Amino acid sequence: MDGRSAQGDDTVAARGEFGLIRAVTAGRSQPSTTLLGPGDDAAVVAAPDGRVVVTTDMLVQGVHFRLDWSTPEHVGRRAVAVNLADVAAMGAVPTSVVVGIGCPSDTPAALVTELVDGMAAEAGRARTGVVGGDMVRADQIVISITALGDLGGRPPVTRAGARPGDIVAVCGRLGWAAAGLAVLGRGFRSPVGVVNAQRYPEPPYAAGPTAALAGATAMIDVSDGLLADLGHIAESSDVGIDVQTDRLPVPQKLTDVGSALGADPLHWVLTGGEDHALAATFPSFTDLPEGWIRIGSVLLPDTGVTVDGQAYERETGWEHWR
Amino acid sequence: MDGRSAQGDDTVAARGEFGLIRAVTAGRSQPSTTLLGPGDDAAVVAAPDGRVVVTTDMLVQGVHFRLDWSTPEHVGRRAVAVNLADVAAMGAVPTSVVVGIGCPSDTPAALVTELVDGMAAEAGRARTGVVGGDMVRADQIVISITALGDLGGRPPVTRAGARPGDIVAVCGRLGWAAAGLAVLGRGFRSPVGVVNAQRYPEPPYAAGPTAALAGATAMIDVSDGLLADLGHIAESSDVGIDVQTDRLPVPQKLTDVGSALGADPLHWVLTGGEDHALAATFPSFTDLPEGWIRIGSVLLPDTGVTVDGQAYERETGWEHWR
Known part of the structure; x- marks a missing residue:
């Protein structure tokens, strides 16, 4: 104890790491x-299919998230979401997550709770539970999430099954987090739609x-960017993929932010x-x-990933805000 | 690149984090x-029982391991072992692990490989596989392991089922890592048996x-110390437990180190x-x-955990070397 206020003393160290993780998960x-x-x-988690889908991701403060841009609750949501998206991208229904949290001893207990x-x-939101966790002392906040899922009798949908002639389709938002990052990077906090998408x-x-x-x-789930992730499918499946921009929805919100x-x-x-x-391919x-929404076609392997039949000249790899 | 030797340049940053985790797991x-x-x-991992056992632990350099006392290979073994032991302690057969590794960009690639x-x-050693992983940039080395297991049709063995009249038994080494810690703490590197047990x-x-x-x-698996972990069983099961020291094997190796x-x-x-x-209880x-090996008895709840019928006066909580 170092003489800080009573509220300031409610830290991970004061609560005890073991006690806190139990308090926040039990x-x-x-x-x-x-x-x-x-x-x-x-x-112990149900695995009715007789197989279990498993994936893990680690997020580090200052690398994958900033607590001046996001609240602890946003960071917690994101950490779980990126893993559950990986489960969904195999065609599985998420069933559970376990969490590991490393943080400095003087981290406020309230931050961990949030x-x-x-x-x-x-x-x-995905109808799964946080079924276990571990909490340890570390120099910076590090979050590790592992998510499990059930295939419900279906074969897993890998990155490797696309065939020339298939159609390419997407479901969910594209470009929103990137727009939010551009907004935050200029010091703005709105429009809230794209800013929250970044959080x-x-x-x-x-x-x-x-x-x-x-x-x-x-x-695949689009974590690195549509073209980059379609590139993973193209590589694993040994095919080419062409994206047609006239099929790609560009929401008015993104157009407005882009203009501003x-x-x-x-x-x-993109x-x-x-x-x-x-993003997926279908017969x-x-x-x-x-x-x-259909956004393109699977082609023979020679072409790589193209946009309207042409190589995309600008940087395709998503650079995280670091 | 900062002009270091070719060998010194083979870092996580030079290899690329994505490339390295793929190289080390594929x-x-x-x-x-x-x-x-x-x-x-x-x-995707088999879960023939229709249920899956899942546990996770995070290990941090400077908190849970020291690379001047242990090699990277030892640390990797330990990180996996502590999780597989949790799976075994439920009565399950381990089936797989996923790993998360955070480390500074200038970490030698060889360290990560080891x-x-x-x-x-x-x-x-447990006939399981490392089925997935993630690698990220962090200020210190942080390892997160999640292990899965299969119950083979048996109910999980929790901490909560001990009943007065049961016997208490253990399987595996006790006190070896503590002896090794004492040796290392005095600057010695032998005897190798106890030193390796600490690693x-x-x-x-x-x-x-x-x-x-x-x-x-x-x-339960004995991670905090026999008396402390029997205390977890006693608390969860609402029973007392007495350990009989004349039944507890004290190996000659530990006696020798203790004398020295x-x-x-x-x-x-203890x-x-x-x-x-x-450590387990049986009818x-x-x-x-x-x-x-039988080492004690389950009693009525009033007594807590005792040693030869008496409260144990010395510190029972295992203090990790920090």
Whole structure:
């Protein structure tokens, strides 16, 4: 104790790391798939399919998020969302997440509680539970999330199944987080729609299993940018992909922000990451499920990823704000 | 590039974080339970039981490990072992692990490779695979491991099922890591048996499912120290537990180290953590499985955890070397 105010003393160190992680994970509502929740050596989660989908991501303060741009709750939501989007991109229904949190001892306990509130809120949005966690001392805030999912009897939709002649489609927002980043980078805090999109994504979780049911041949979540992530499908599937810009929706909101900042909104849509939309390929005869929009075609492998039949000249790799 | 030698330039930054995690996880041998390994949005692992056991732990350089005392390979082994021990302590067979690694950009690529070599070696010792991973930039080395396991049709063995009249038994090493810590703390590097025990545990993974089959009523892995972890069982099960020191094996090696350092080896056995032995309770009529040793009894709840019927006067909580 160093003489700070009573409120300032309510830190991770004062609460005790063990006590705090238990306090923030125990007693939260759990879905029926959580057979044994937090508090024992491990949790037990239903895996009715007989297979389990698993993915993990680590987020670091100052690299993946800034607490002057985002609240702890936003950061918690994002940390869970990026993992659940990976589960959905396999065509699976998310079932649970476990969380690891590293932070300095003088981190306010309230910050950790808000962080876990955000994690639990996003888990709840996908009808999953935070079933376990660990909390440790570290020099900076580090968050590790692992998400599990169930395939419901379907084969996993990998990046490797696209075939020439397939159609390319997306579901979810593209370019919003990039527009929000441009706004925040200029010191603005509005429009709130794009700024919030930069703070945390709202991936269309249900669209993953729906696409799998509709026969998707390959799928990925758009974390690095549409062209970059379609590039992963093209590489894994050994195909070319062409995106038709006249099919790509550029929302009025992005056009407005682009006008205000003198930026090209189509570039955000093509290359902006972190919105965690889903991109997939389908056989050409597919009636696309609700929410999916056709944006291009799968071609022979020689061409790579093209835009309106041409190589895209500007930088395609999404540069995170670092 | 800053003019260092060619060898010194082979850093995480030079290799690229994405490339490195792929290089260190791809192409490693996988058990038959790995249905889809690293490289896609998520992995797919067999869960034949229809339920999956999941646990996560985070380890931080300078808090949980020191690279002047342990090699990167040892640290990787330990990070995986502590998680697989949690899976075993539920009575489950470990099936897979996913790993998150945060490290400074100037971390030598060889260090990361050795770290993952250690993770893969320990996963292999438990016949599981490293099925996925993430690698990010951080100010210090942070490792997050999540382990999955399969219950094989058995109910999970929680901490909450011990009943008065049950016997208490352990399987695996106790006090070895604590003895090793004492040795290292005095600047010695031998005897190698206890020093290596401090560097990485060798949990008896198979003993967890075996104990479950034999009817274990409660189980935990000994990470904080025997008395502290039996205290978790006592609290969760609302029972008392008495440990009989004449039943507790104190290996000659620990006696020798204790004599050399003027320390009590029994104290290491009772309170030393980080060996990740398994402790369990069984119905009194149980023929204990091979490797399990009876060390005490479950009593009515009034007594807490006692040693030879008395409160244990010395500190029971394992203080990690920090």
